Structures are given as structure tokens and as C-alpha cells.
Amino acid sequence: MASLSYIEAINRTLHEEMARDATTFLIGEDIGIYGGVFKATRGLLQEFGPERVIDSPISESLIAGMTVGAAMVGCRPLPEIQFADFISPAFDQIVQQLARFRWRTNGTYSMPVTIRTPYGGGVGGGVFHSQSNEAWFMNVPGLVMVAPSTVRDAAGLLRAAIRSEDPVLYWEHKKLYRSIKDELPEDEEFVTAIGEAHVAREGRDVTAISFGYTHHLAMTAAERLAEDGIEVEVIDLRTLLPLDTPTIKESVAKTGKAVIVHEAPKIGGIGGEIAAVLVVGSLVLACLAVAVVGTVAWPVDGSRGGGEGGQLVQGSRRLRGGIALTFLAVAALAVPLRRRDTFDVLN
Amino acid sequence: MTEETNRRRRGKEEAPPAADTEATLAEEAPESAQEGEYETEDVAAAPAEGSKGDFLSEQRRRESLAIDVTRDFPDKYRLSGAMEGCSDEQKLELFERLVKLRLFDARMRKLFRQGRFEGTYYSQIGQEACDAVLTYQMKRDDFVGPSHRDLGAAVGKGVPLKFLTAQVYNRVDSPDGGRYTACHYWHPDYGVMQPATSIMMNWIAATGAAFGYKMLGKDNVAAAFGGDGATAHGDFHEGCNFAGVHRLPIVYVIQNNLWAESLPLHLTSALENLSDRAKAFGFPGVSIDGNDVLAVWNATRAALERARSGEGPTLIEMKTYRWFGHSDIDPADYRSDDEVEAWMAKDPLPRFSAWLEDEGLLDDETLGGVVERVEEEIETAVDFAESSAKPGAETFLSEVYAESYPGFDVRAGR
Numbered sequence: 001m002a003s004l005s006y007i008e009a010i011n012r013t014l015h016e017e018m019a020r021d022a023t024t025f026l027i028g029e030d031i032g033i034y035g036g037v038f039k040a041t042r043g044l045l046q047e048f049g050p051e052r053v054i055d056s057p058i059s060e061s062l063i064a065g066m067t068v069g070a071a072m073v074g075c076r077p078l079p080e081i082q083f084a085d086f087i088s089p090a091f092d093q094i095v096q097q098l099a100r101f102r103w104r105t106n107g108t109y110s111m112p113v114t115i116r117t118p119y120g121g122g123v124g125g126g127v128f129h130s131q132s133n134e135a136w137f138m139n140v141p142g143l144v145m146v147a148p149s150t151v152r153d154a155a156g157l158l159r160a161a162i163r164s165e166d167p168v169l170y171w172e173h174k175k176l177y178r179s180i181k182d183e184l185p186e187d188e189e190f191v192t193a194i195g196e197a198h199v200a201r202e203g204r205d206v207t208a209i210s211f212g213y214t215h216h217l218a219m220t221a222a223e224r225l226a227e228d229g230i231e232v233e234v235i236d237l238r239t240l241l242p243l244d245t246p247t248i249k250e251s252v253a254k255t256g257k258a259v260i261v262h263e264a265p266k267i268g269g270i271g272g273e274i275a276a277v278l279v280v281g282s283l284v285l286a287c288l289a290v291a292v293v294g295t296v297a298w299p300v301d302g303s304r305g306g307g308e309g310g311q312l313v314q315g316s317r318r319l320r321g322g323i324a325l326t327f328l329a330v331a332a333l334a335v336p337l338r339r340r341d342t343f344d345v346l347n
Numbered sequence: 348m349t350e351e352t353n354r355r356r357r358g359k360e361e362a363p364p365a366a367d368t369e370a371t372l373a374e375e376a377p378e379s380a381q382e383g384e385y386e387t388e389d390v391a392a393a394p395a396e397g398s399k400g401d402f403l404s405e406q407r408r409r410e411s412l413a414i415d416v417t418r419d420f421p422d423k424y425r426l427s428g429a430m431e432g433c434s435d436e437q438k439l440e441l442f443e444r445l446v447k448l449r450l451f452d453a454r455m456r457k458l459f460r461q462g463r464f465e466g467t468y469y470s471q472i473g474q475e476a477c478d479a480v481l482t483y484q485m486k487r488d489d490f491v492g493p494s495h496r497d498l499g500a501a502v503g504k505g506v507p508l509k510f511l512t513a514q515v516y517n518r519v520d521s522p523d524g525g526r527y528t529a530c531h532y533w534h535p536d537y538g539v540m541q542p543a544t545s546i547m548m549n550w551i552a553a554t555g556a557a558f559g560y561k562m563l564g565k566d567n568v569a570a571a572f573g574g575d576g577a578t579a580h581g582d583f584h585e586g587c588n589f590a591g592v593h594r595l596p597i598v599y600v601i602q603n604n605l606w607a608e609s610l611p612l613h614l615t616s617a618l619e620n621l622s623d624r625a626k627a628f629g630f631p632g633v634s635i636d637g638n639d640v641l642a643v644w645n646a647t648r649a650a651l652e653r654a655r656s657g658e659g660p661t662l663i664e665m666k667t668y669r670w671f672g673h674s675d676i677d678p679a680d681y682r683s684d685d686e687v688e689a690w691m692a693k694d695p696l697p698r699f700s701a702w703l704e705d706e707g708l709l710d711d712e713t714l715g716g717v718v719e720r721v722e723e724e725i726e727t728a729v730d731f732a733e734s735s736a737k738p739g740a741e742t743f744l745s746e747v748y749a750e751s752y753p754g755f756d757v758r759a760g761r
Contacts, residue, residue: 057585057588061582061585062586066554066558066586068548069551069552069553069554069557069558072552072555073556073563073565074559075563096543096545097543103746103747104527106527106746107749110749141747144752164749246754247753247754
């Protein structure tokens with residue numbers, strides 16, 4: 001069995017699902033002739049033709065919004081937003097049409113639409129090619145968001161998303177595209193269930209909750225802490241919306257401490273949301289230690305530079321290097337039974 | 348922004364808030380609501396001299412003119428010519444749909460003033476020919492993307508009135524079970540999409556439907572409706588541009604009623620004819636009298652044929668006018684009475700009925716039958732809505748997602 005990279009897993013799954021379902025189509029910028037700016041859609045135009053692989057004009061609102069009508073007449077659209085940083089013109093269509101359409105029509109129409117978009121920093125992309133802006137969409141019931149961190153989940157979550165009747169925003173991490181490899185199951189029906197977080201490593205002392213690239217930082221930190229006898233339970237969220245709160249709560253009820261790690265700024269972020277899930281309405285859990293690791297409140301989360309101040313860049317690098325996480329996990333352990341909504345290691 | 352519009356805007360801001368009932372609306376409406384001095388007076392400073400009676404009687408006068416569908420009009424607006432490919436039966440059926448629209452709309456306005464339903468009402472009176480004549484020609488499973496004032500899109504396509512009254516009243520028998528928004532008419536069985544209140548979302552969606560038809564090899568077509576103001580929105584351009592590139596089977600209709608809510612056309616666009624915008628997208632654009640049923644029929648018929656035969660989109664600008672405010676809590680004091688009167692004389696209904704008379708298709712007896720049938724359907728539809736239950740809040744908790752997720756609990760709020 002050949003080993004595939006994360007982006008190859010995405011590409012292969014698109015090939016398989018488009019071959020399986022003739023109502024699927026791709027639409028996005030530079031996805032056809034060019035095969036995508038990262039080559040995630042390489043070969044699809046050749047296999048499925050220009051009728052089903054649409055090189056779109058630079059019209060993100062159209063890319064997202066046209067899927068509503070296409071889905072209503074029987075298609076299963078697979079739009080791509082070239083960079084997550086470019087998703088804002090499509091925000092209206094995603095939030096006010098796609099995510100609400102089923103509810104608005106009292107269940108008459110589902111929106112089986114999977115929007116793929118590359119996000120995340122660490123590739124030197126600068127201000128408009130580095131954001132982890134998934135939290136922009138956290139306040140949108142009716143929308144589903146997944147963010148695979150492994151090769152298997154890149155395939156499994158994509159397949160599940162394409163086959164889902166709900167609109168799914170699929171966040172693929174740029175830094176993972178070619179940095180990890182794994183074997184995929186032979187079974188073409190292999191899916192990763194949406195809505196279910198994965199306990200990637202069991203531990204008793206502290207729970208580290210993350211997704212995407214930072215999940216790998218959490219795993220690295222867990223290994224280093226294990227050398228000191230600290231057992232970290234690592235949860236890979238896989239699905240960001242709706243969050244798998246039962247799995248998160250169950251783990252933290254066991255370990256008593258939680259460290260939530262993501263690339264985005266902490267303000268209004270997923271870390272804060274998970275912290276709220278853990279401490280609000282639970283007298284027991286409210287006594288626990290909760291820390292959130294994210295970037296400082298600057299606009300270029302995850303960027304490897306971008307011309308901002310050296311100190312901030314340094315802070316971001318420390319986060320990416322996993323040092324901050326390690327420090328935090330220890331810090332959280334060192335102050336048990338003391339509630340902390342935000343623990344800012346970067347300042 | 349000019350000094351004039353500045354002053355007007357200040358005036359609007361200082362004016363009383365929009366009222367829920369005709370009583371407050373009429374009492375507090377600025378003088379210009381009655382007098383039509385929309386841009387020369389500082390309306391905020393003007394005392395509300397117009398009495399409740401004046402405002403209401405003017406509204407009622409317009410309504411009574413509106414439902415007199417065979418009244419006299421200036422000779423220069425008399426229609427001549429033919430409706431290509433339209434049988435006599437179709438002409439009369441279409442006429443009945445237009446009468447239905449007109450009487451339904453006038454009736455809803457009255458019911459709103461009586462407080463029989465909440466929210467507001469978006470009157471279409473004056474614009475009926477623009478959407479109904481097109482959708483009447485479409486197949487039932489063709490796609491219609493209406494805007495918020497497109498009662499005619501639904502009635503033209505044959506949606507029974509009872510679903511529309513249920514939508515106006517937001518009752519459980521509306522297609523969305525009363526959970527969505529009043530007056531946003533739609534019905535899945537008739538291919539009429541649920542309009543979004545955000546301008547132009549329907550435009551983009553209809554473009555997607557047209558793409559879907561083409562990709563799936565279906566011979567259906569789509570139609571999308573928007574107003575003059577909507578042509579300034581980015582989605583107008585993104586949708587048209589894509590449809591032009593891919594020669595999608597779609598008919599785009601701009602109902603230019605000169606006012607984008609309170610914004611006059613010259614502040615929306617520097618163009619005289621909005622169909623000129625089509626040149627930028629590489630497909631034909633045509634501007635017609637949207638109150639001329641014959642012209643609308645012939646232009647939309649050609650555009651539908653073009654779409655269905657794979658030749659691509661057409662943009663049709665229909666010049667028309669709404670007789671009343673943006674919604675029924677809008678006194679429309681930004682317009683002059685002269686302007687309104689001039690357009691009321693171009694009412695599409697008397698012009699079409701006179702033409703049908705000239706053609707020997709309509710006489711008093713036929714008209715009597717039409718009105719009788721329409722009034723009966725309206726009464727039945729009103730009874731249907733008023734006897735339909737108001738939805739309980741708990742019914743709104745369903746259908747957030749199609750699938751189930753272990754962490755999602757709609758009541759828990761996450």
C-alpha cells in the first residue's frame with residue numbers, strides 16, 4: 001500500500017467521490033487547467049471535463065452562492081475557496097444562505113455542499129495567505145466545520161463531508177499538505193464520522209485539545225512530557241462545529257485540566273468556546289484549570305513574518321515550535337484547582 | 348451627497364419611527380407624505396398638517412383605482428400589436444392571474460391596516476406585469492428566483508393563493524410552517540425559490556440553478572428578478588458575468604421602478620437604460636415598458652426560447668413603478684404625487700384589458716366571471732390563513748441540521 005501525503009489524500013478522495021456521484025462538481029479559482037494553486041485538484045479536469053470542473057472567475061460570492069441553486073436542482077457542489085483569507089466575500093452566502101437554508105425552508109431543501117479551503121500559517125505566505133479564520137464561522141448554527149489533522153482524516157472527513165446532507169466547511173491545513181504521509185485504508189467507503197472528536201493519545205494528567213497543525217504540536221508536547229512522567233491526553237477535534245462536547249467533557253472530567261491550542265488569536269476563538277463549554281454550567285468542572293494557547297491579538301496569526309514587529313513574530317514562532325505548549329501544559333499542572341480562562345504565555 | 352439629500356436624510360431621521368398601524372403612521376407622517384414635496388422642504392421642520400383622513404383617503408383612492416382594472420387611461424398608452432405564440436385561452440388566463448394579483452394585493456393592504464397580521468406588507472401594485480407574465484410561461488419545474496416584491500412570480504407560476512396568504516400571515520400552512528418571513532412568497536412544488544431578504548442572493552442562486560440544469564443535462568431554465576437598486580450589488584455582476592461566460596439558461600429581469608427603497612435611480616446608476624449593463628457580460632440586454640403586457644410577453648418569450656435553446660442569458664430591464672411605499676409602513680414621502688399620478692396612468696391592467704376588448708376576447712360578462720372567481724379564491728385564501736394555526740416556538744427548533752451530531756443540542760445553544 002502506497003503512502004500518501006495529506007494533499008494526495010484529498011486529491012484521491014475528490015477523484016473517487018466525483019467518479020462515484022455524477023451530480024458532484026468542482027468550482028473554484030485556478031482549480032482546473034492549473035490543478036489548484038497547491039495542486040489539490042490536479043487531474044480532475046482531465047478526468048471529469050470542463051462541465052464538472054469549473055475554473056471560476058474571481059468571484060468568491062458566486063462560488064459559494066451559486067451552490068445554493070445548484071443544490072436545489074439536484075447537484076452536490078464542491079466549491080473551493082483558494083485561500084481561507086479570501087473567504088470573506090463569500091461569507092454572506094455561506095452564513096445567510098447555505099447554513100440557514102434547510103432551517104428556513106422547514107427541512108424542504110438540504111444543502112449538501114462541501115466548501116474546501118486551505119488555511120493556516122507556517123509557509124511564509126504573509127498577511128493574506130496565513131490566517132486560521134475558522135472562528136469567524138463558529139457562531140453559525142446550521143453550518144458544519146471540519147479540520148483534519150491527519151492523512152487518514154483528510155480523506156475520511158472529506159468523503160463524509162461530500163456525502164453529508166449538511167453544508168460543510170472543510171479546512172485543509174497548508175503546512176500539512178506535504179509534511180505528513182500515511183497509508184489509507186483500501187476501502188473506498190472509508191469515512192471519518194463528522195461530529196466526533198478523536199482521543200489520539202490517552203493520558204490521566206491533563207487534556208490537550210487541538211486540531212489541524214497544532215494537533216501535531218500537542219502530540220509532540222505529550223511525548224516530551226511523558227519523559228517527565230506527565231501523561232497528556234490529546235484530543236484531535238476533527239470537527240469544529242458542532243463541537244463534540246461529550247468527548248471533551250469526558251476527558252477533562254478525568255484529567256481535571258485542559259489546554260486548548262490553536263493558531264488563531266485567542267479573542268473570540270474556538271479555545272474560548274471550549275473553555276466556556278468546560279466551565280459554564282458545571283460546578284465540578286468550573287474548579288478545573290483551563291488554559292488557551294493561541295496567538296496574540298494581532299492580525300497575522302500563524303504567519304512566518306509578514307513585516308510585523310520582531311517580538312510578535314518571535315512569539316508566533318515559539319507557539320509553532322511547541323515550546324509554548326509544553327510550558328503551558330506544565331503551568332496548568334502546576335496550578336491545579338485554580339480556574340484560568342486565559343493563560344497568556346506569549347506576553 | 349448633496350445638501351438636499353443631506354437635509355432630507357436628517358429629516359427622515361428626526362421623523363417619527365415607522366409605525367405599526369395606519370393610525371400612527373397617518374397622524375405622524377410628515378407633510379410631504381400628503382403633498383409630495385419630497386426634496387425642497389425640510390420635512391422635519393414641517394408640522395404634520397396632513398390629517399389622518401387626508402392620508403388615508405389618498406391611499407384608499409389609489410386602491411380603488413387599482414382594483415378598477417378596466418378604467419380609462421390616456422390614449423397614448425393604448426397597446427397595439429400581438430402576443431407571439433399566445434393562444435386566446437392563455438391571454439385570458441394570464442389576464443385572470445394579473446387581476447388576481449391586483450385584487451389580492453389591495454386586499455392584503457386593507458387587512459394589514461386592520462391589524463389582521465403582523466410585520467408589514469410589500470405591495471406590488473403597479474409592477475404585476477413584470478414577473479407574472481414571465482413566470483406564467485415557464486414550466487412548473489423551471490426555477491424562479493424571486494425578490495421580496497415578487498408576488499407575481501408565484502401567482503404567475505400558478506401557486507394557489509392560500510399558500511400566499513399563509514405566508515403573509517406566517518401561519519403553519521405556509522410552505523415553511525410559518526417560521527420564515529412574511530410576504531417572502533415561495534413554494535417548492537411550483538419551482539419558486541424562497542427569496543432572501545438580503546438583496547441579490549436569489550440572483551446568485553438562480554444562476555447556480557441554471558448551471559445545475561446545464562450540468563445535469565436538463566432542459567429547464569431559470570429566471571431571476573431584481574430591482575434597479577440591486578444592479579449596484581456585486582452579486583448582480585458576479586452572477587451575470589458567470590452566466591455570460593458559461594451561456595447559462597437563464598433570464599435576468601430588472602424591474603426598474605425608479606426607487607431603491609428611498610434611493611432615486613440617479614443615485615444608483617449613471618446609466619439611462621440599465622439593460623446597458625448586459626454589454627459588460629457579453630449577452631443581450633433590452634429595455635422595455637414593463638407596464639405593457641404585450642411587450643413583456645414578447646421580450647420574455649424570446650429570452651426564454653434563447654435560454655432553452657442553449658444560446659445563453661438575456662437581461663431585460665422593465666421600466667415600471669410601485670404605487671405605494673417600499674412596504675406599508677413607508678409613506679413614500681420621497682416621491683412627488685405628480686410622479687405617482689403619471690405612472691398610475693400607465694397602469695398595466697387597464698391597458699391590457701382594453702387590448703383584450705379590442706381583440707374581442709374580453710367583455711363585461713367575461714370580466715365579471717374573472718372577478719367573481721378571483722374574489723372567491725381570495726376569500727377562501729384569507730379564511731385558510733386566518734384559520735391556520737400560529738406556529739409554536741418549539742416547532743422552530745427542528746431542521747437546523749440534516750444529520751445528527753453527538754455534541755449538538757439546539758436547546759443547549761451549541
